[in-house]
Amino acid sequence: xxxxxxxxxxxxxxxxxxxxxxxxxxxxxxxxxxxxxxxxxxxxxxxxxxxxxxxxxxxxxxxxxxxxxxxxxxxxxxxxxxxxxxxxxxxxxxxxxxxxxxxxxxxxxxxxxxxxxxxxxxxxxxxxxxxxxxxxxxx
Amino acid sequence: xxxxxxxxxxxxxxxxxxxxxxxxxxxxxxxxxxxxxxxxxxxxxxxxxxxxxxxxxxxxxxxxxxxxxxxxxxxxxxxxxxxxxxxxxxxxxxxxxxxxxxxxxxxxxxxxxxxxxxxx
Numbered sequence: 348x349x350x351x352x353x354x355x356x357x358x359x360x361x362x363x364x365x366x367x368x369x370x371x372x373x374x375x376x377x378x379x380x381x382x383x384x385x386x387x388x389x390x391x392x393x394x395x396x397x398x399x400x401x402x403x404x405x406x407x408x409x410x411x412x413x414x415x416x417x418x419x420x421x422x423x424x425x426x427x428x429x430x431x432x433x434x435x436x437x438x439x440x441x442x443x444x445x446x447x448x449x450x451x452x453x454x455x456x457x458x459x460x461x462x463x464x465x466x467x468x469x470x471x472x473x474x475x476x477x478x479x480x481x482x483x484x485x486x
Numbered sequence: 487x488x489x490x491x492x493x494x495x496x497x498x499x500x501x502x503x504x505x506x507x508x509x510x511x512x513x514x515x516x517x518x519x520x521x522x523x524x525x526x527x528x529x530x531x532x533x534x535x536x537x538x539x540x541x542x543x544x545x546x547x548x549x550x551x552x553x554x555x556x557x558x559x560x561x562x563x564x565x566x567x568x569x570x571x572x573x574x575x576x577x578x579x580x581x582x583x584x585x586x587x588x589x590x591x592x593x594x595x596x597x598x599x600x601x602x603x604x605x606x
Contacts, residue, residue, distance in 0.1 A: 368541075369507050372541075386570060387569075387573060394541055398541055398542060401541065445579055456578065460578070462579075463578065
């Protein structure tokens with residue numbers, strides 16, 4: 348089990364159950380609103396967080412969602428990182444195709460999350476779980 | 487968070503009032519199917535006006551509710567999906583196929599009443 352060390356100003360939400368999914372997306376919405384995202388964008392961000400947290404509960408059982416403000420030189424945004432120590436995603440391109448699922452459910456929801464956010468990256472390995480990083484910039 | 491179910495004539499109305507966990511959604515599904523039988527309801531309305539996020543689990547569960555209720559010979563109408571929520575659902579690729587939706591509670595009740603009087 349890796350150690351997730353909290354960093355100042357970041358919001359960390361431990362994801363272990365369906366209740367944590369709700370907590371993570373509510374914290375994401377609150378942070379997005381406080382950064383000045385529109386209500387519509389805050390909804391998209393909350394929906395993306397919900398799917399990422401759901402993947403953690405379904406596939407890895409536990410992990411965490413980290414939420415962070417992004418301050419670029421010309422723009423502001425929000426970063427969502429979903430981390431787990433689960434089995435990892437063996438075929439990432441396949442997981443990013445619409446309709447693909449290994450659990451017989453609706454799929455990982457990753458193509459949808461990618462559409463909701465502006466930037467999207469997955470790092471996954473058999474031994475070290477999965478890290479999904481997604482960013483959304485304020486228009 | 488339990489969702490209150492209100493019996494109004496031939497119809498059953500479930501008004502979601504706060505964010506629901508997966509367990510809450512499954513509880514709602516079970517309660518609706520049971521109460522439809524108990525009250526011999528002809529139609530069910532699920533009011534999601536106050537839901538600020540509809541993710542894959544929520545939309546799949548609502549679709550299942552509609553299918554189960556249909557097997558009982560009644561119809562389900564989902565009402566009050568907010569514009570932002572609808573936008574996010576489409577982006578996520580979530581569908582409420584074969585589920586009737588309506589703008590709000592009033593429209594939903596009007597739809598069910600029409601179906602009842604037509605004897606459909």
